[in-house]
Amino acid sequence: MKVEPVREADKYQGARLSVKADLAGAKIHVLIDIGFGDYVYPDPKHEIFPTLLPGLPQGRILMYPPETVISEKFEAMIRFGEANGRIKDFHDIWVTTQTFRFDLANVVEAVHGTLRRRETAIPSEMPIGLTGAFAAIVEERGLWSGFLRRASPAMGLPSFSDVQSELRSFFGPIIATLGAPEGAQGIWHPDSRSWRNN
Structure with missing residues (x-):
């Protein structure tokens, strides 16, 4: 796992989370951008995020509108x-x-x-x-x-x-x-x- 700053020149910065994983031999690379101080409208809401694998529970995530x-x-x-x-x-x-x-x-x-x-x-x-x-x-x-x-x-x-x-x-x-x-x-x-x- 690696975290790097992004938008360094901006007043409102963020971070990029990079995760590399191995699932049954398959290489998985996930990037997640995280913002700080952004204007969010309307308010974020909890939503159900579907799963890709059958039989696993769906996630409930606070999401950007x-x-x-x-x-x-x-x-x-x-x-x-x-x-x-x-x-x-x-x-x-x-x-x-x-x-x-x-x-x-x-x-x-x-x-x-x-x-x-x-x-x-x-x-x-x-x-x-x-x-x-x-x-x-x-x-x-x-x-x-x-x-x-x-x-x-x-x-x-x-x-x-x-x-x-x-x-x-x-x-x-x-x-x-x-x-x-x-x-x-x-x-x-x-x-x-x-x-x-x-």
Whole structure:
């Protein structure tokens, strides 16, 4: 087991726990990122975490809300701009928006609080990470294709530009209401991948 500091240059730092194990000859490497001082909204809740092995009890874990997961990855997208190599963040946000319903007011509060805490400017337009210019950079560097090679083929992931398009639909109303969060109204429906009034 090894613990290393991460985000050393940031005001709010964290640690990365690295655990290597051997299970019946299979090598397992687990990484756990631990954050300190992050803005978390809504409050964390205890959730049941499914087990991968049949017959074992499921874990009950205090979990970050998906709004906070999205807001932290979106903040990194803004902060790193063209230099962003965190390509898995795009996948993670995409999967999260396909899985959960969101109240726009809660997501706006989570994003606004994260940007404020990390002293990142509130965007007035789509960040570079969601533009065609960045898609060209990703293509040129082979970032998405490299990610796809490491991912399970069963995941059936779309092209990077398709992921960007869906994320623009998700983040458009969020960016539009960050300056006046009290006006944020709408529900994200993962089945139709759209914001609606109910």
